[in-house]
Amino acid sequence: MNICIVGQYPPQLGGISTYTANVKKELERLGHNVYVLTYPGNIQRDDNVFEADTINIPGIRGLSFILSSYRILLNIVDKYDIEVIHANYILPPALVAVLVKRKRDLRIVTSVHGSDMNILADNFLLKPFIRYTLKNSDEVYFVSRKLYEKSLLLDIDDIKEKSTITPNTVDVNKFDENKSGHNPLREKYGKPLVMFIGNLVKQKGLEYLLEAKSLAETDYTLLIYGDGTEYDNLKKIIEDKKINDAYLLGKTYAPEKIIPQADVMVLPSVSEGASIIALEAMACKRAFISTDTGNIRDVITDYENGIIVAPKDAKGLSREIDRLINDEKLREKLGKNARETIKANYSKIRIPYIE
Structure with missing residues (x-):
């Protein structure tokens, strides 16, 4: 399967970046072709990782990502015959994905990670975009039950049917105690x-x-x-x-x-x-x-x-x-x-x- 992951990705820090890296690693281990569209990282990227130009100023960063990433994502979809877009965070990554879906026959999976539901969904200006994005996603994953339960308050007709709780995970081989004793x-x-x-x-x-x-x-x-x-x-x-x-x-x-x-x-x-x-x-x-x-x-x-x-x-x-x-x-x-x-x-x- 050809899959494009959209959202934060290393070297960016934080839970979403860790999650997308783990998903990419697992998908590739299973033999899938995986591409990533992410934010600028100031490093030399692998050939299958693409960056959208953004202005790193609060309030502008999201809008600049939407404007920059839409055309890039459309090109990735066409060039690599993408079947699934896995967007991480509702705004802006998943919004861009559902906009691209209007032009192409795609399966859109949106992962909800936290503040996109806990904070952005309470903003009366952003709430309509949250609802639109989730309504037009084919599947919605929530990293906790509380986030899923909050989504039910948005009054989206089929949100129950297309939702799955997918808890975060960690590589227990990579993260382990300090066995060397050196600190x-x-x-x-x-x-x-x-x-x-x-x-x-x-x-x-x-x-x-x-x-x-x-x-x-x-x-x-x-x-x-x-x-x-x-x-x-x-x-x-x-x-x-x-x-x-x-x-x-x-x-x-x-x-x-x-x-x-x-x-x-x-x-x-x-x-x-x-x-x-x-x-x-x-x-x-x-x-x-x-x-x-x-x-x-x-x-x-x-x-x-x-x-x-x-x-x-x-x-x-x-x-x-x-x-x-x-x-x-x-x-x-x-x-x-x-x-x-x-x-x-x-x-x-x-x-x-x-x-």
Whole structure:
């Protein structure tokens, strides 16, 4: 089968990029021909990966992607005899796909990942485009049941019939504990390490993580990996509040090497779909704390394979970090159970359109 994946793709960071890379890898392993249309990556791309010119300014980026990618996608469809377009994120990737479908006989699969349903669908200007895109998709995949349930509120006639829950997964061979015992980050900072990895955007709740650090009663180093619109604000918070041992370290392209060095991984989001970094942290046997957002209760049983705190509760988050820093046995228990959970339930990717 000839398939075109549309959406974020490495070296872009984040859950969607990880997902599209995993889908491409699995499809190719099964013998399918896979092409990708994505955003600029400032690297030399493989021959089957194409970029749409975009203006990387919030509010303009999406529109520029639509204008640039429509003609490119149409050309890919014609040149490579594409049968399925698998669009990741409703706006703009899936919208472009359904517009191309008006010109060509195609099967459109839309994967809904989180903020496209949790945030964009609540915008009265964007909601009609969300409805149009999902209505004209042949199949819709949701990475969590909560996202699917929210889609039912959009009053789309056949949304139930064409929807499938497809949880995110992780490569448990790539993401594993640090078996070498070598921990250069611990050697560098000399203290227990608490880490966040992800996009530095408002919905990740990082200001509450920094507040939790300022309230800490234990001595640890907080490492924040990522880039995004909140970078300058977070830097200002650290400086203004004089938060010690908190560092913004920019993007990491090798989370599988960073995560195993953490004592505690944290996801402080105020809004989430289905976090892939959560699965990666758990696969690495890390003690993991998440806010009660998205599908996290489908993955975590509190104090069994992770810890759940309320969103925006900096005091509660600080208390649980302190607890884990002080309790090595609890960290080991949570980490061991976490990896078992991932291996049992989140290690095999499912792609229904090839089943």
